[in-house]
Amino acid sequence: MIEINNLVKHYGDKKAVNGISFTVNDDEVLGFLGPNGAGKSTTMNIITGYLSSTSGTVKVNGHDILEEPELAKRDIGYLPELPPLYLDMTVLEYLNFICDVKGVKKSERKEHLAKVISMVKITDVADRLIGNLSKGYKQRVGIAQAIVGDPKILILDEPTVGLDPNQILEIRKLIKTLAKSHSVIISSHILSEIQAVADRVVIINKGKVAAIDTISDLSKRLSGSSKLLLSFKGPVKEVCSKIHSVPGVVNVSQRISDGDIHEIELTIDNNSASDVRASIFFAMAKSGWPILEFRSLDPSLEEIFLSITSKG
Amino acid sequence: MANKDNKQVKTDNRAKTLKFFSIWSVIILIAIVLLANILFDGLLGKALTFDFSMSGNNSISQESVDFINSLPDDSNIRIIGLLEKPENLANSPYQYIVPLLDDYQAKSGGRITVEYIDPEKYPSIINQLDPQGLNDLTAGNYVVAYNNNLKVISPYDCFAYDSSQTTSYSMVPTANNVEYTFTNAILQLSRGTTFKAYIVTGLREEGSVYLTSILESIGCSVQELPVSDNFTVPEDCDLLIVNGPNTDISETMYVAMENYLYNGGDMIVAVNYSADNVTEKFTNLNNVLHYVSLNIDDSVIRENNASYQLESSGFNSLATLNSQILSVNEDMQNFTQFKSSFARPVRDFGTPHSYIEVYPVISTSDNAMAVRTDENGQTTDYENEGTYNVAMYGTFDGMADPPEVMVFGTTNFTSDTYISNFGFNDSNIEFLRATIRMLLGTDDSDALQITSKPLDDYSIDQTKATGSAQTTVLIVFMIVIPLGLIIAAAVVYNRRKNL
Amino acid sequence: MTAIFKREFLSYFRSPVGYVAIAIFSFLSGFLFYSQFSTGGVNLSSEINSLRNFFVIIIPIITMGLFAEDKKRGTEVLYYTTPVNLFSVVMGKFLAAVALFAVMFSNVFIHMIVTKACDGAVGVGVWGSVIVYFFMAFMFISIGILASAVTDSQIIAAIFCFIMILVIQLIDTISTYFGNAVTALLGNFGLNSEKAASVGSKLAEGLSWLDPFDKTQDFRFGVFSVSALMFCLSVAVVFLYLAFRVLEKKRWSQG
Known part of the structure; x- marks a missing residue:
């Protein structure tokens, strides 16, 4: 010891x-x-x-x-x-x-x-x-x-x-x-x-x-909120507002755009009852905007400290 | 650093303590060491200096002790140093004499007394010791007095000197013969002399100081016999010695010496081949030797067998005892090899008398050659390869008192140069003693074997440091061992590299 | 201590360093021996004393890596984080270097045997020289160890050690120059010349008191001085202790 x-x-x-x-x-x-x-x-x-x-x-x-x-x-x-x-x-x-x-x-x-x-x-x-x-x-x-x-x-x-x-x-x-x-x-x-x-x-x-x-x-503690990365083809503004309306999504921010391919970062409230990812998938599919990549983002250590200190 | 978040943190006191201890322990240790060394050096430095070098030089050998104890109990041997007892012995010959004499006194059972009397303070001592003034009682010398006889020993007689380094200013002692000198002096005084030896002088020879000392230690009284027009060999001569002549003897001398041999006289002749006598054929001397069928050639032996060579030239070489001489004198079987340099070949002259007997005594290897030097110093091969004799012995068979002659082709047995370089313990010199005893017909039962003690003498046995031995040393120590290690390094490196 | 000794000693022989060092020593001592042997006289004392001149090369080579290499490779952590005493680490490395010296020196023992076989003199003076050789080796190796302990560069350690040994070998000359310099300096400051000279010579004398070569010069004749040996040994102890303290500094240093 x-x-x-x-x-x-x-x-x-x-x-x-x-x-x-x-x-x-x-x-x-x-x-x-x-x-x-x-x-x-x-x-x-x-x-x-x-x-x-x-x-x-x-x-x-x-x-x-x-x-x-x-x-x-x-x-x-x-x-x-x-x-x-x-x-x-x-x-x-x-x-x-x-x-x-x-x-x-x-x-x-x-x-x-x-x-x-x-x-x-x-x-x-x-x-x-x-x-x-x-x-x-x-x-x-x-x-x-x-x-x-x-x-x-x-x-x-x-x-x-x-x-x-x-x-x-x-x-x-x-x-x-x-x-x-x-x-x-x-x-x-x-x-x-x-x-x-x-x-x-x-x-x-x-x-x-x-x-x-x-x-x-x-x-x-860390699972209070998490982040997702979504890469797609389609109009940015519309997609953002569409996704923001999905229940459980707290925040949406744009990361990179390359022609008509865009990357956005979503902040999810994990305490939400339904699986946010499924909702987003169906929402996108319905509008005919193809999802190119969809994955969760590991928090950086700085973000962990932030989340720990802000909550603790 | 007045930051609210990072209030000044005090360094841990324990770390401070450690630092303090660490630094002070170093300072204190250095101080103690320095102080202790200075004190130790100053107070005990002298007391704790041990002189082991002197221990061997300062005590007499068992041989001397036994001899002294064999003298009658009431013997009174006085050893008188004609000086004040020296206190500061360093760097003077007395450093080996004074302590050794003290040891004589201590181990003699009262037979020997050692005194120091300074003749400048007590001038009467000279008269007391030597009323007739026969001896050289200079201050600084020692006197051994026994049986109403005197022998004077100068401190400088007690050492052998390196002749190659002798200059008029300095003498480099190579061996300590103090014990040899004093014990033999006592021996002579106790025994008196039984034989008379004459050394022929005036033939441009080097001198015979050490030969004289050796003869005296065997019981000879030695006298010089100078060359003269009316040269005769005295009646009382037991041994006639011609030591290293550079000029031939005269016709008169030849007659006198042959007459001496005719009367059963004994002779030792030693000649070498040197710059001083290259052109000398020694015709008259050879005529004397022809009487016992011996002859010295006017050439020089060159040894061609590398394992006998002492220098690559071959003029310095090893020579071997010839076993034929053992039929005359069995004692000589103790000898095997000798150093021979610039030797003239000695051979059987072939004098046609059946009663003459000639023995080779010391011979070269089978690969020697006789060589001559012309006037320009160029050597020319002269005779074929073969065995040459460095020493021979000639006598008559079947006579009551036959003449006996030992001829050495080299002066390595008798010269001052050789003996001072190699000391009294060298096998050449031991062989000379054996020869003298053989010619005089004494056995060596009462002879003393006092060895000289090396001082700065680092010479190695020349019979072992031959040319081939030198080459071996060179190859083994400078090539084989270092190269072997380098190879080992390469092997280890390669093997481990790939592990 | 034995663990460290074993590793360091064997590591000389795991790499070519040990072999090459011994090979160089063998060649040099062999040359000295042969050049004496060929003239028909072997004075082993002077051979051994001549070999002391090579301390200045050999000792930096064999001591430079002892601590500097550990620091560079990070292996020194082992000495601080395992239950070994730091002083025994210093001693172990010191003894390893001494042992390598002893192995090198076996050449001279072979020379002794050859000399003895040729009826040469291997007298008490020769043994005196051997003792002096080793005590001086103790001293210089401990200096090399300190040099290696203060830096993590082998080259700097070697140079530091080289200079220290050189200074000690030349201390006699240096002290004379130093004395003269002080005399001149005091003279310039107006001290009368006699006094200045006496101060200068006193200082020179004091400085040359430190000369280990001077202290031990009589050993070759068989005159053994305990205080001279004590001097060499205590210098070795001081430097080993310093090396130990330098290493131990990590325990309290705030740097």
Whole structure:
């Protein structure tokens, strides 16, 4: 369990982290969500003891990271944004070194490594040079490095960034497996990423906590209104007024026009009883205006913050 | 920074404490280290300086201890240094003498007393020690007094010097012979001398200081025998030595020496081939040697077998003991190889008398050659490849007191240059001792083997550092090992690159 | 500590760096040995002392990457976020460099065996030189470690280390010039020349007191001075401690 209390980090006049407090419970996956530069990595670096804080405390299972760093670090496995890999070592050599560093007992090492390697699925590259591995495999070796020594808490900084969709799915699956026996803090700047794996989410922006909530509550909050994108052929003004009259549509705004092809953005009140999309489809079909594209728009992080702060 | 939202956050005091501790611990550590070093250096620096270099040089060997303890218990050997006991020993020859003499006194069981008397303060000491004024009792010398006899030792006699670096200003000592000198002095005084050796002088030879010292250590009293018109070999001569002559002996001398041999005399002749004597054929000297069917050629041996060469020229080479001599003297089986340089070939002259017996003693490899130098210094091949003798021994068979002659074609056994460079422990010099004992007919049971102690002597055994050994060193250390490592680097790099 | 030591030491041999460094050392020491051997006299003390002149090249090569590379690659995170003591990280890397030196030095031990086999002198002075060589290596390696700890560029670390070692090797000359400069300066300020000269020479003396080459010069003759060794060792300790503190700065630094 990690308790973070009023964490502040200044770089000169710049406040990278400005009074963050939250708690991570045992065996829970905490999503750490925020746009680039929000202070996610800085916070994680402070939690793991890599950086100092200007003020505030971090306690890992009751051990203060500043006062009892070695005891605190014993419980943490950390995968930083840039995995700390020695490119001139093979995977096995590297993991053996990590075992040495973390003080894994010689007698248990072989079994432990076999478990870790099979868990992150790097068995077939165990004897290859890390420098020659693909990005996805490197990321997995990085995760393997974090879970060596069975720390109770895993801190993963953007573990899926730069991976292809297949690799992302694999890593997500892996994190879910790990979550059964570890507390995990996982950071990302993509909401769906967090939604996929986390139980709870801490959203930070500009060095401050914007919201702490469970995923289900968050979805509810976010589901208050949503946006749709509609692309069609036809007269803009008429279509706009037609659609605005559909029950449940709150707002219509034009986005792009290219000849007689237009794109408009619709704000929908989700609490409306009927399915707005069906109504729009039939309305358009009736008037003989072909729909070229019709999809829902993911909210940007800024919009999420906006919606959270405006409601909260 | 008075922003309502970002009120000035105080830096965590614990971080400040850490910073404070960190900076001050560095400052304090540097201060402590500096102070401790200065104090340590100043107070204990001298006390904690251990001079292991002197330990070997400052204690006498078991050989000396045993010899001294074999002397009668009531012996009174006085060693008197004609100076105040020196306090500051560094960089003077006394640094090896004073502590060693103290060790003599300590280990002699009361037989030896060491005193220091400065003759400038107590002039009477000279008269006391040497009423007749026979010896050189200059201040700074040592006197060993025993059995009413004296032997004077100058500190400079106690070292061997590198002749190649000797200039008029500086002498570079190469070996410490202090123990050798003092123990042998005591030996001579205790035993007296039993043999008389004469060294012929006046033949433009180099000098025989070290040869004299060796003869004395074997129990010879040594005297010079200068060239003269009425040259005769004295009656009491047990051993006649012609050491490194550069001019031939005269007709008169030839007659005198042959007469000496006729009466059963023993001789050692050592000649080499040098710039000073290239044109010398040593006709008269050879005439003497012909008496025992020996002859020295007027050419020089060149060794062509690289594993015998000491320099690539082949004029410095290794020569091997010839096993035929072992039938005359079994003791010589302890020797195998010797250094020979600019050697004249020694051969059997073939004097037709059946009672003459001639033995090759030291020989080259099968690939040696005899070479001559013309007036321009150009060498010309002279004789075919084969084995040449560097030393031979000639005597008569079936006589009660036969003449015995050992001839060396090189001066590497007897010259001052060689002995000062290689010390008294060199195998050439040991062989010279064995030769002298063989000719004098003494066994070496009471001989002392005091070794000289190296100072700045880093010479390696020339018999092992042959031309081929040098090439091996060159190839192994400068090519094989570095290249092997580079190859290992390439192999490892290639193997790991593709893992 | 053993974990770090093992990794760093083996990493010298995972890349060509270690082999090439040893090969260069072997060639240089082999050349020195051969040039003595061929003249018929081998003075191993002077061979070893000559080898000290190559510290200025070899030590930057083997120490420059020790911390700088970790910082650049981001692997230093491991030392801060795993339960290892930072000082043992410093010591582990230091010992790895020392061990590489020992491996290099095995060349000289082979030379000793050859010398001994040829009845040459391997006296107490030679062992004195060996001891001095290693204590100086401790000192210079610790300087290289500090150089590597203060920057994330290997080149800067190498240059910094190079200059430090060069200054120490030339400290005798530098102190003389320094003394003369002070004398001249004080003279210009109107101090009488005798006093100025005495101040200058005192300062020069004080500065040259720091010269480790001067302190240890008698070892080659077998004269062992404990205080000289203590000096080298304590300089090494100071620089290692500084390196440790520089790394540990992250724990409290507000930068």
